[in-house]
Structures are given as structure tokens and as C-alpha cells.
Amino acid sequence: MPPQLCIRCRGSKLLCGLAYCPIIVETLASIRVKRVESGELEGSSPPSVFIGRVGYPFVRVYPASPPIRGDTSLYEDPSKWIYIDLEKFLTMRLSLVRGYRIFRVYDANNPPRELEEIAILSMSPSPADVEMIFEKKPRGDVVLSEVTPPMGPSAPLKRISIASIRPLERAVEKVYSDNDLKASEAIAILYESGIDVHRISRIISVGALGRKRRLVPTRWAITAVDKIVSDILLKKVKEYSILDRVLLFKRSVNRNLFISIMIPHTWAFEWGEAWYPGTIWNAWGSEPWVEVDYEGYHGRREYPGIGGCYYASRLATVEALNAIRRQAAVITWREIYEGFNLPVGVWYVRENMRAMYRSSPETYNSLEDAFKRVREVMRTPIEMFLARSGVYSLISSRKITSYMGGRN
Numbered sequence: 001m002p003p004q005l006c007i008r009c010r011g012s013k014l015l016c017g018l019a020y021c022p023i024i025v026e027t028l029a030s031i032r033v034k035r036v037e038s039g040e041l042e043g044s045s046p047p048s049v050f051i052g053r054v055g056y057p058f059v060r061v062y063p064a065s066p067p068i069r070g071d072t073s074l075y076e077d078p079s080k081w082i083y084i085d086l087e088k089f090l091t092m093r094l095s096l097v098r099g100y101r102i103f104r105v106y107d108a109n110n111p112p113r114e115l116e117e118i119a120i121l122s123m124s125p126s127p128a129d130v131e132m133i134f135e136k137k138p139r140g141d142v143v144l145s146e147v148t149p150p151m152g153p154s155a156p157l158k159r160i161s162i163a164s165i166r167p168l169e170r171a172v173e174k175v176y177s178d179n180d181l182k183a184s185e186a187i188a189i190l191y192e193s194g195i196d197v198h199r200i201s202r203i204i205s206v207g208a209l210g211r212k213r214r215l216v217p218t219r220w221a222i223t224a225v226d227k228i229v230s231d232i233l234l235k236k237v238k239e240y241s242i243l244d245r246v247l248l249f250k251r252s253v254n255r256n257l258f259i260s261i262m263i264p265h266t267w268a269f270e271w272g273e274a275w276y277p278g279t280i281w282n283a284w285g286s287e288p289w290v291e292v293d294y295e296g297y298h299g300r301r302e303y304p305g306i307g308g309c310y311y312a313s314r315l316a317t318v319e320a321l322n323a324i325r326r327q328a329a330v331i332t333w334r335e336i337y338e339g340f341n342l343p344v345g346v347w348y349v350r351e352n353m354r355a356m357y358r359s360s361p362e363t364y365n366s367l368e369d370a371f372k373r374v375r376e377v378m379r380t381p382i383e384m385f386l387a388r389s390g391v392y393s394l395i396s397s398r399k400i401t402s403y404m405g406g407r408n
Contacts, residue, residue, distance in 0.1 A: 039155075041097055041132045043067045045162075046076035048096055049122040050143065050151055051205045053217035057105045061206075061215065062098035062154060063118050063162075065130050072127045078149070078198050078347040082355055086254060090342070093150040094142055099132040099157035105215040108207025117162050119206040123172055124165045131161040147219040147308045149345040171195065176208050183210030187228050197315065198347060201225040219308070222346060226311035233318040238267055238297075240321070243328040246364040250377055251356035255337040257378065258349075258356050260317065261370050263395060265329035269317060270294030270391045271310045272331075274380040278338035288335075288380050294390030309334075312346040316353035323357075331391050335380055367395075 043065035052060040066072055074080055075092050103115055111119060121128055134155040143151040168176065171193035175186035186209040190200050205221035207213040216224070247262040272292035275282040282289045293304035304310040313332050321328060334349070364370040375382050386392050 039134045039137050041065060041067050041099075041130075041134070042069065043097075043130060044069050044072045044127040045121060045124075045130045046072045046074075046096075046127050047121050047124045047202075048076050048151075049118060049202060049206055050098060050148070051215055051218045051221070052100075053219065055102075056217065058102055059105055059215055059217060060100040061103055061115065061118060062100045062151075063121060063130065063132070063157075063160060064096040064098040064151060065132070066092070066095045067097060069129065070127075076198070076202075078351050079196065079354075081347065082253070082351045086342075086344075089344075090150060094152045096152045097132075097138050098151060098154035099134055099138075099160060100154055101157050103215060105207075108213040108215050111207070114160065115206075118160070119208050120165060120168075121162050122202050122206040123168055123176065123208060125169055125172070126166050128165045129163045131163075132157060133159045144343050145219060145345060146343040147222055147346050149347055169193070169195070172203070176203075179211060179213075181210065184228050184232075186210060187225060188232050191229050191232070197225050197229055197350075198222075200229075223308040223311055226308070226315045226346070226350070230311060230315040230318045233315075233322050234267065237318050237321045237327050240325050240327045242266065243326045246367055246370045247328075247361040248364065248370045248373060249356050249359060249361045251352055251359065252377075253352060255340040256352070257335040257337075258352055259331075259333045259335075259374060259378065260353070260356065261331040261367070261374070262321075262326075262328040262361075263330070263367055263391075265395050266297050267327055268294065268296050268329035268391045268394050269314055270331055270389060271304070271306060271313045272333040272385050272388065273306065273309070274333070274335045274384070276335070276337050276379075278341065279336050280341045280343055283341070288384070290380065290384045290388060292385065292388040292390065294394075296390075296394055308346040309349045312350035313353050316350055316357060319354065320357035329391050329395055331389065333378075333385055335378060337379070 045065040048064040050062040138153040138155040201221040249260040251258040274288045293306040
């Protein structure tokens with residue numbers, strides 16, 4: 001990067017073409033983490049607990065906290081992350097210092113005292129004071145993933161003390177204490193009680209739900225909860241009458257464009273992405289790379305190759321359909337432009353799609369009219385998406401009427 005660009009920009013103009021200033025993020029995060037020089041940390045966990053997957057069925061369990069006391073709930077609230085600058089978000093998340101202990105995933109059935117305390121911390125409805133003493137100074141092995149939110153450095157734990165945990169809500173206490181509930185039933189109870197999926201995934205990851213309890217790596221828990229909750233809502237959606245017009249939703253934010261087209265038809269769904277050259281997953285390409293996965297009325301048999309964003313988008317979509325009590329076939333597409341080159345997790349898709357569905361849609365009498373509008377707002381030629389679109393193929397087929405679900 002030419003140094004004169006940074007001097008001219010000073011973190012305010014993004015002349016480098018990135019969606020955030022890496023110098024500001026690294027500097028601010030480092031200042032916070034340097035408070036852990038002594039190998040000890042006192043802070044307020046948001047709460048935050050991360051479960052790794054390396055070494056499964058032996059996994060690392062990471063309680064985490066920034067080295068500050070007070071209301072740190074923003075550190076674990078994706079619904080608010082989309083309204084703050086990427087620099088602030090990354091600075092927050094990268095200053096979450098993680099201590100870890102290694103447990104067998106089946107230890108959750110009869111947890112030792114320390115694991116049980118970490119599980120209760122994970123379920124806490126508000127920040128809790130923690131003190132962590134590390135075996136060595138936390139290193140800079142930060143977590144950057146396409147599924148999980150970023151997290152800061154880690155070190156093995158010598159000891160952890162947890163205090164000031166508020167009483168759990170009735171629904172959380174119920175599913176935690178009831179060993180006869182299936183995990184899917186417990187997830188349904190939590191969601192219907194107003195507990196967001198981000199928190200539910202944290203609770204299930206520490207093995208606090210279900211009949212056969214086990215620790216679940218965080219990245220698996222996030223996608224599992226998105227899928228289970230959207231499956232529950234989809235049963236309701238399929239009972240609703242079909243939408244009577246085409247709706248177009250769109251949202252442009254941080255070098256991303258989100259599109260959703262709701263079409264009068266029985267349930268079908270697709271998620272497509274166009275990654276432009278200079279983005280994290282198309283760093284050396286010369287043209288946009290488009291990928292699409294879909295399902296018909298009866299769902300999918302295989303995990304989508306496009307990854308966890310599929311189920312994050314699907315959840316936001318069935319929430320929106322459930323809110324208006326209508327059924328539809330839905331095409332959801334995303335364009336990711338040059339400079340958005342940092343994986344931040346599937347929460348980014350879920351929360352931006354939720355925000356998009358809270359906006360007022362444009363209405364059209366035909367899908368062709370909606371496509372004309374999409375051509376005006378998207379940079380990618382729409383034909384690149386349509387050539388891969390399973391939903392468009394389903395609804396344009398003469399063999400499938402508006403009242404017959406396609407089988408994937």
C-alpha cells in the first residue's frame with residue numbers, strides 16, 4: 001500500500017479501497033489487549049464463550065472477556081453491530097481475550113465444576129464479572145471466520161472466577177434443567193420466548209440443552225440453530241395463503257448489496273452470492289464469481305455448498321414471511337464488492353437481511369418487471385444469477401404450477 005495514501009486518508013476516506021481502516025482496528029485492539037500484560041484479566045464478559053472444533057471430540061472451551069468492566073453487552077449483540085462502523089465492531093471483537101480449557105464433548109453430560117460454571121456464564125442474560133489467570137500471555141491467534149464473529153487472542157487458563165451472574169430467565173432455566181426435552185424442542189421454546197438465535201447458539205454450544213448433552217463447536221451450533229428455527233417457522237409459512245404480488249426488497253451497506261424477490265408461488269428458496277475481485281474469497285480473480293444454492297417445497301437433502309450464509313438468509317426470510325402471514329418462493333442474492341475483504345461471520349447476512357425486510361418493499365405485478373428493477377441496482381449481469389437460479393427454473397417450468405412445490 002503506498003504510504004502517501006494512508007497519510008492523505010488518515011482513516012477517514014478509505015482511499016485504500018477497503019471497507020474499514022486496518023490500522024485503526026489493529027491500533028485500538030492492541031491498546032486494549034495490552035492491559036493483559038501480566039497474564040491476568042479482569043473484565044465483564046458480555047457474556048462470551050467460544051467452542052473450537054480442532055481435535056474433536058476433545059475441544060477447547062474459551063470463555064472470553066474484554067479487559068474492561070461495565071456494560072459490555074454490545075460485544076455480543078449482532079442486532080446492533082450492523083449500525084456501528086466496521087472499525088468499532090472489529091476493535092470490540094478483537095479485544096475479546098479468550099482463555100481456554102480442553103474438555104471431551106461428552107463432559108457436558110456430567111460437567112466438572114469449571115465447565116458447569118462456564119456453561120452458566122454462557123447462558124447469562126447480561127454481562128458477568130470474570131477474572132482469568134493465564135498460564136502464559138495471550139497470543140495474537142485471533143479468530144476470523146466466514147461463520148463465527150471475530151475474536152481476539154487466547155491462552156490456556158490456569159484459573160477462572162465468575163461472579164455477579166443474574167438469574168436466568170424462566171425459559172432458559174426450564175430447558176437447562178429439563179433433560180427430557182429434545183434439543184430441537186428446547187430451541188423452539190427459547191426462540192418463542194424471545195431469545196435470539198445468536199444467544200441460543202451459544203447456549204447449545206456449551207451442551208446446556210437436550211437429552212444427550214455434549215459440547216458443540218460454535219460454528220456448527222450457529223448454523224444448526226439457524227436451520228432448526230427456520231424449519232420450525234417454515235411449517236407455519238406453508239400453511240399461509242400465497243402472496244398476491246411480487247415484492248422486491250433491497251439493502252446497500254458497507255460494499256454489500258442484498259436483494260430479495262418474493263414471488264407468488266408455494267415455498268421455494270435460494271441464496272446466491274457474487275464475489276467481486278478484491279474481496280476475501282475472490283482476491284485474485286478478474287471477474288465476479290457467482291454461486292447459488294436453492295431448495296424446492298420439500299427442502300434439501302444435502303448441506304448447501306455455499307455455506308452457513310444460506311441458512312442465515314433463510315431464517316431472516318421465513319421470519320419476514322411469518323410476519324406478514326404469507327407464503328412465497330423467494331430469490332435472495334448478495335453482491336460483495338471490492339474492499340470487503342474480511343470474514344466477519346454469518347451474523348452479517350442474517351442481521352442485514354432482517355434489517356432489509358423491515359424496510360418497505362417495492363411492489364410489481366410480474367416477475368419480469370421486478371427483474372427490470374434489479375438490473376438497475378445490481379452491478380452483476382442478472383443473467384449470471386439466472387443461469388444458476390434453481391428457483392427461477394422451478395417457477396418458469398411448465399411442469400410446475402404455482403400450487404406445486406418443487407422437490408430438490
